[in-house]
Amino acid sequence: MSESSYTGLGDGITSIDAHYLKPGLVSFYLLEHGGECAVIDTGTVHSVPVLEALLKQRGIASEQIRYIMPTHVHLDHAGGAGAMLQSFPEATLLVHPRGARHLIDPVRLIAGSIAVYGEDLFAQLYGDIVPAPAERVIEVGDGDRFEVGGRSLLCRHTPGHADHHYCVWDEHSRGWFAGDMFGICYHEFRLSGGDFCMLSTTPTQFRPDAMRESLRLLGAANPQRIYLNHFGGIDYFSSQLEGLLAQVDGYVDIAEGCGGDAALMEEAIMDYCSEQVLAMNPELNMREVRESFRFDAQLNAQGLAVWKARQ
Missing domain, CATH: 3.60.15.10 (Ribonuclease Z/Hydroxyacylglutathione hydrolase-like)
Incomplete structure (x- = not known):
């Protein structure tokens, strides 16, 4: 993956191009602090290898990913969540209470998107949507705090x-x-x-x-x-x-x-x-x-x- 896929923003934050439709349209973020990491938003399943390449480049082990935090469950923001849980075995998925069930059982998300895009374009844009195991999902309350390496x-x-x-x-x-x-x-x-x-x-x-x-x-x-x-x-x-x-x-x-x-x-x-x-x-x-x-x-x-x- 090219270096242009990643932009360091300081303070341990990297913007990652999800390569959704075209470069420069959708980004998600890696936050590093104190030996732990959070991924904020996910892009689609096609974004997972982009993130894995960055982690390899920086010598970050998959076990250091503590949280995956999709801000909402639209598929350009959360479509890669289940696949990231597969890749990062110690990570927990933090989801809004109104969205959690849709990532645990994404049938309605998939059906709604196929109705808009058709099966062929849906497959091209989003690939296979992997369900999130319920035991690895936390519903995020308003005002909840989570620590990443003490941050x-x-x-x-x-x-x-x-x-x-x-x-x-x-x-x-x-x-x-x-x-x-x-x-x-x-x-x-x-x-x-x-x-x-x-x-x-x-x-x-x-x-x-x-x-x-x-x-x-x-x-x-x-x-x-x-x-x-x-x-x-x-x-x-x-x-x-x-x-x-x-x-x-x-x-x-x-x-x-x-x-x-x-x-x-x-x-x-x-x-x-x-x-x-x-x-x-x-x-x-x-x-x-x-x-x-x-x-x-x-x-x-x-x-x-x-x-x-x-x-």
């Missing part, structure tokens, strides 16, 4: 993107492992107020009020770093939080204004995010900026359509 990791329930989502606060680096709660980062836009983060409202559990509350919880810690799954570690700016909170309101307005029509919402989200970026850097090309949002805008619109239909 405390605080877990907070953070619904809004998904009801089975939690974030991990690392006091040592003053950073949040934020899963999808801090959105999707567009590093390519050079902005003075920090990297642009686009809200993630993918199906099917977007809840605006919960999203606002969870975002404020992250900001209240006054973090220095945010470790994203889309993609990599970023410096935290309060303007990013303010932007995401504004996006929650903006997305709700879009859903209402478009009557829940996913195609209309996709275009409206692209317009909305493009306007935000161009306001911070007017020298960027409007058409290129707008098109860069299409993939994520499509997924976000689908999630908004589900939310609107439930109103």
